[in-house]
Amino acid sequence: MKHLSKLFVAGFLALGLNSYAQDSDNPWAISFGANAVDTRFGAASKFEDQFSEYFNAKDHWNILPSVSYINVSRAIGDNFSFGITGSVNKIDKLVTRTPGTQDYTVTNPGDLTYYGVDGQIKYSFLNLIGTSWFDPYLHLGGGYTWIDEKGNGTVNGGLGVTFWFVENVGLTLQSTYKHSFEDQAEANVPRHLQHFAGLTFKFGGKDTDKDGIYDKDDLCPEVPGLEQFQGCPDTDGDGIPDKDDACPDQAGLAEFQGCPDTDGDGIADKDDACPEVAGVASLQGCPDTDGDGIADKDDQCPEVAGPKENNGCPWPDTDGDGVLDKDDLCPDVKGTAANRGCPEVTEEVVKKLNDYARTILFNSGKSTFKDETVPVLENMKNILKEYPQARFSIEGHTDSDGSNALNQTLSENRAAAVVTYLVENGIAADRLRSVGFGETKPIASNRTAKGKAQNRRVEVKLIKE
Numbered sequence: 001m002k003h004l005s006k007l008f009v010a011g012f013l014a015l016g017l018n019s020y021a022q023d024s025d026n027p028w029a030i031s032f033g034a035n036a037v038d039t040r041f042g043a044a045s046k047f048e049d050q051f052s053e054y055f056n057a058k059d060h061w062n063i064l065p066s067v068s069y070i071n072v073s074r075a076i077g078d079n080f081s082f083g084i085t086g087s088v089n090k091i092d093k094l095v096t097r098t099p100g101t102q103d104y105t106v107t108n109p110g111d112l113t114y115y116g117v118d119g120q121i122k123y124s125f126l127n128l129i130g131t132s133w134f135d136p137y138l139h140l141g142g143g144y145t146w147i148d149e150k151g152n153g154t155v156n157g158g159l160g161v162t163f164w165f166v167e168n169v170g171l172t173l174q175s176t177y178k179h180s181f182e183d184q185a186e187a188n189v190p191r192h193l194q195h196f197a198g199l200t201f202k203f204g205g206k207d208t209d210k211d212g213i214y215d216k217d218d219l220c221p222e223v224p225g226l227e228q229f230q231g232c233p234d235t236d237g238d239g240i241p242d243k244d245d246a247c248p249d250q251a252g253l254a255e256f257q258g259c260p261d262t263d264g265d266g267i268a269d270k271d272d273a274c275p276e277v278a279g280v281a282s283l284q285g286c287p288d289t290d291g292d293g294i295a296d297k298d299d300q301c302p303e304v305a306g307p308k309e310n311n312g313c314p315w316p317d318t319d320g321d322g323v324l325d326k327d328d329l330c331p332d333v334k335g336t337a338a339n340r341g342c343p344e345v346t347e348e349v350v351k352k353l354n355d356y357a358r359t360i361l362f363n364s365g366k367s368t369f370k371d372e373t374v375p376v377l378e379n380m381k382n383i384l385k386e387y388p389q390a391r392f393s394i395e396g397h398t399d400s401d402g403s404n405a406l407n408q409t410l411s412e413n414r415a416a417a418v419v420t421y422l423v424e425n426g427i428a429a430d431r432l433r434s435v436g437f438g439e440t441k442p443i444a445s446n447r448t449a450k451g452k453a454q455n456r457r458v459e460v461k462l463i464k465e
Contacts, residue, residue, distance in 0.1 A: 024075060025214045026202035031071040031172050033198015035087045036061040037114055039094055039190070059106055061195070062114070064089045069196055074204075079124045087194065089114035091147060116194065118143030118156055118176070135162040135170070145178060150188035154178040162200055172200045219243065246270065273297075329389050342389040345462050349383065353392070353460040356380050360418065360458050365402075367413035369421075377421050380460075384427050391463040394418045396436040397443075399452035404438060412436030418458055433463070 038060050073083025091112040096105050120141030129136070140157045160174030174196040180187050206215045211224035211231055218231030220243060225232040232241040238251040238258055245258030247270060252259040256268040265278035265285055272285030274297060279286040286295035292305035292312055299312030306313040315324040321334040321341055328341030335342035356379050361370040369377070384392065396415030398407040415434035423429045444451035 026205040027075040028204035029073045029200055029202045031198050031200040032067050035069040036063045036195040037089045038193040060095050062089055062091050062093050081122045083120055085118045087116045112148040114147050116145040133164045145189045147189050152180045152182055152187055152189040154180050168202045170200045173197050343387055345387050345390045350462050353383055357458040357460050362414055367417045381422055381425050391431045393461040393463055394434045395459045397441055397457050398439050399455040400439045400446035408438035411438045
């Protein structure tokens with residue numbers, strides 16, 4: 001009785017400890033410790049006699065004070081396990097009942113040897129009662145028992161409980177009733193009770209990453225993790241396991257798959273071209289202060305709306321004529337929209353050019369200029385510069401003196417000389433052309449000196465597109 005009482009006290013001292021042993025986690029178990037055999041022999045011994053003085057260890061129990069049993073078992077699923085137990089004892093107390101009476105006699109049969117090999121199927125109530133440390137169970141089975149080298153087969157059943165100290169270590173207490181169907185008066189091994197008390201160790205569970213979560217329950221079995229994430233890590237501590245975290249090294253928000261949104265603009269930093277400045281999704285998280293659809297970082301005029309073609313700046317109108325420089329063929333000179341920003345050449349302008357042209361003086365019979373003609377040419381050049389897109393025809397004419405061929409050549413050369421001067425002094429060559437008409441287009445009579453002087457002339461005509 002003392003031995004069993006001590007074992008029960010030790011078991012109840014363990015009730016306050018937490019443990020989490022589960023057969024599915026550690027399928028194998030080994031138990032070893034001491035066993036006690038309660039033998040009640042005799043022809044008149046009844047079934048109920050086996051339990052009438054269950055705790056009378058002092059008078060009825062045969063205890064071998066050493067490791068005297070070992071059990072190996074394996075979980076087979078659904079709270080069931082199967083195990084084999086081997087035990088040894090010495091019978092120095094034999095209880096017999098006097099037929100026809102309630103009297104019992106305890107004698108020493110001479111230290112008989114006791115051996116048992118039993119198989120059992122155990123059903124655990126651990127999962128059903130919802131505790132992790134208190135593990136009661138039922139067991140059924142059978143085996144073979146020898147007393148002093150004489151044996152019988154038995155059918156076994158009983159109760160047990162394991163108090164788990166830690167995850168894999170517990171104290172097991174068990175009582176097994178062994179029923180022999182032989183006549184009790186002649187049975188080599190009569191029915192009897194056998195009690196067990198020992199330590200149980202569970203093993204066989206695999207935890208590759210050593211995070212305390214078995215591989216079978218670990219979604220990340222090769223990386224240490226947390227129980228709340230079924231064994232997966234959360235490196236950045238944002239409450240999102242790395243396996244579901246698009247930014248596992250940066251704490252973030254669940255709505256962005258664990259990525260941060262530093263500027264709070266609703267765009268995760270990893271997708272935000274401007275992660276520290278709030279912006280709009282259409283510009284990858286960058287701001288657009290002037291609302292012109294161009295991100296400030298790419299906008300040369302971030303506070304003034306402008307087109308993308310001009311890098312976000314409004315088109316200038318340098319000459320202030322109402323025609324934007326991009327459309328203005330004369331951006332530095334005021335013009336009209338009808339003339340694409342260039343000034344229009346009026347009849348007055350053409351007349352002024354011709355007034356100057358008629359005063360051009362050439363050396364007699366040549367295409368070279370007299371010195372006093374240079375200022376005239378300069379005035380013509382300045383007028384042409386005011387109309388940079390206008391094109392003009394410079395036409396040469398002669399009087400009737402000399403041959404027609406000579407006059408034709410001379411008129412061509414003189415017109416060309418005017419063009420050459422203007423080009424050499426800044427007028428684009430593609431704006432001018434020269435042509436000679438010789439003596440074919442007189443404007444006065446060639447019979448007088450005055451008329452001939454009027455026919456020797458240069459005229460300027462506007463070339464219209």
